[in-house]
Amino acid sequence: MADAVVEFLLLNLKQLLLYHVDLLSGVKDQVESLHRELSLMKAFLKDSREKRSEYEYVRELVSQITVVAYEAEDIIDTFVTNAAMQKARSTVRRAFHVFDHSSMLRNVAKEIESIKVKVKEIYDKKMFGIQNLHDGESSRRSPPLKRVPIVEEENVVGFDEEAKTMRSLLTNGSEELQIISIVGMGGLGKTTLAKEVYTDPSIEYHFYNRAWIYVSQQYSRKEVFLGILDSLSLITDEMYKMNDEKLAIELSSHLRSKRYLVVIDDVWTMEAWDDLKMAFPNTASGSRILLTTRNRDVASYANPEGSPHHLRFLTNEESWELLSKKVFRKGICPLELEDIGLQIAKKCYGLPLAIVVVSGLLLKKEKTRD
Numbered sequence: 001m002a003d004a005v006v007e008f009l010l011l012n013l014k015q016l017l018l019y020h021v022d023l024l025s026g027v028k029d030q031v032e033s034l035h036r037e038l039s040l041m042k043a044f045l046k047d048s049r050e051k052r053s054e055y056e057y058v059r060e061l062v063s064q065i066t067v068v069a070y071e072a073e074d075i076i077d078t079f080v081t082n083a084a085m086q087k088a089r090s091t092v093r094r095a096f097h098v099f100d101h102s103s104m105l106r107n108v109a110k111e112i113e114s115i116k117v118k119v120k121e122i123y124d125k126k127m128f129g130i131q132n133l134h135d136g137e138s139s140r141r142s143p144p145l146k147r148v149p150i151v152e153e154e155n156v157v158g159f160d161e162e163a164k165t166m167r168s169l170l171t172n173g174s175e176e177l178q179i180i181s182i183v184g185m186g187g188l189g190k191t192t193l194a195k196e197v198y199t200d201p202s203i204e205y206h207f208y209n210r211a212w213i214y215v216s217q218q219y220s221r222k223e224v225f226l227g228i229l230d231s232l233s234l235i236t237d238e239m240y241k242m243n244d245e246k247l248a249i250e251l252s253s254h255l256r257s258k259r260y261l262v263v264i265d266d267v268w269t270m271e272a273w274d275d276l277k278m279a280f281p282n283t284a285s286g287s288r289i290l291l292t293t294r295n296r297d298v299a300s301y302a303n304p305e306g307s308p309h310h311l312r313f314l315t316n317e318e319s320w321e322l323l324s325k326k327v328f329r330k331g332i333c334p335l336e337l338e339d340i341g342l343q344i345a346k347k348c349y350g351l352p353l354a355i356v357v358v359s360g361l362l363l364k365k366e367k368t369r370d
């Protein structure tokens with residue numbers, strides 16, 4: 001779990017630095033340094049994996065890293081989900097907003113610093129038989145991976161059945177490679193559902209090799225292949241020098257060895273699928289590709305025999321549950337606000353993104369009144 005949390009956070013920070021630098025005025029340096037420090041944590045998590053069951057101290061450190069990664073994730077999440085609202089906000093209010101994030105990030109940085117001291121001590125003294133297996137990793141050029149979502153697991157609503165269906169599609173049925181798609185309009189929760197399934201312990205257990213890649217409208221094949229190789233911890237300096245054809249062969253040969261799951265998030269066109277599919281061998285070992293796409297034609301094209309999973313809208317009750325979780329502490333709404341809250345939730349027509357954005361606005365309003 002710790003590994004997945006840190007991995008997703010790192011990728012999200014990278015996305016912020018690449019695509020939302022305009023939102024980071026005043027905190028860009030902090031976000032960059034957070035990214036650097038977390039790279040060290042990621043390496044430590046990897047190096048310490050086999051020692052956790054043996055040593056209480058290592059376990060404790062891993063759980064501290066998890067907590068701090070969650071905290072950072074919370075702060076960063078507001079950047080990402082409120083990106084649209086941020087742009088519309090007046091300069092003065094934006095300044096306040098940035099100030100909030102800046103001080104929150106400073107607190108996280110302090111916590112990371114104290115963990116870092118302990119991690120460094122372990123490495124320096126070679127305690128618990130843990131060695132730095134990833135020397136130079138942080139200085140190595142990292143692949144230009146794009147957006148990977150951060151899902152606040154405790155806030156996901158209404159996906160129990162959907163997740164169960166997806167898990168079953170991924171783990172049961174043919175041993176042949178299957179392409180499974182989640183289809184639905186923007187903001188409906190395709191990525192959220194995919195992430196929920198991808199991080200499920202039973203799925204982690206079932207697939208030895210798992211990789212997540214965000215594609216979207218503009219992508220480069222090379223970046224996609226490098227991103228997948230990075231997810232699989234297979235990346236080497238030589239790979240950066242390869243062209244995309246060579247990388248596809250490299251990736252395909254690695255995937256051949258064991259059962260794999262690759263999530264390809266946000267595929268826009270059939271050409272994109274044609275571009276990428278050569279890297280995914282059919283090894284008759286129960287491997288799966290999970291695609292998310294807004295376009296049902298892309299889903300049918302990628303797998304003409306299968307039927308894509310069309311994501312449903314949230315019910316009014318689920319919309320209200322999500323709004324309450326987002327807006328009220330512990331998700332409990334004061335009685336006098338229930339009527340109006342229900343009405344607002346209903347007006348979001350079951351679209352989770354709308355509920356998330358409205359919740360953000362309501363929270364900001366509340367803070368302004370304070």
Ligand SMILES: Nc1ncnc2c1ncn2[C@@H]1O[C@H](COP(=O)(O)OP(=O)(O)OP(=O)(O)O)[C@@H](O)[C@H]1O
Nearest residue numbers: 155156157185186187188189190191192352353356
């Ligand atoms: N079932 C859910 N419960 C709680 N929050 C959700 C749920 N589904 C989606 N969200 C939230 O709604 C927002 C949009 O969801 P998500 O990014 O998964 O949509 P999407 O279908 O992948 O959209 P796009 O087509 O733009 O990629 C996110 O902030 C996500 O956290």
Ligand SMILES: [Mg+2]
Nearest residue numbers: 190191266292
């Ligand atoms: Mg998405």
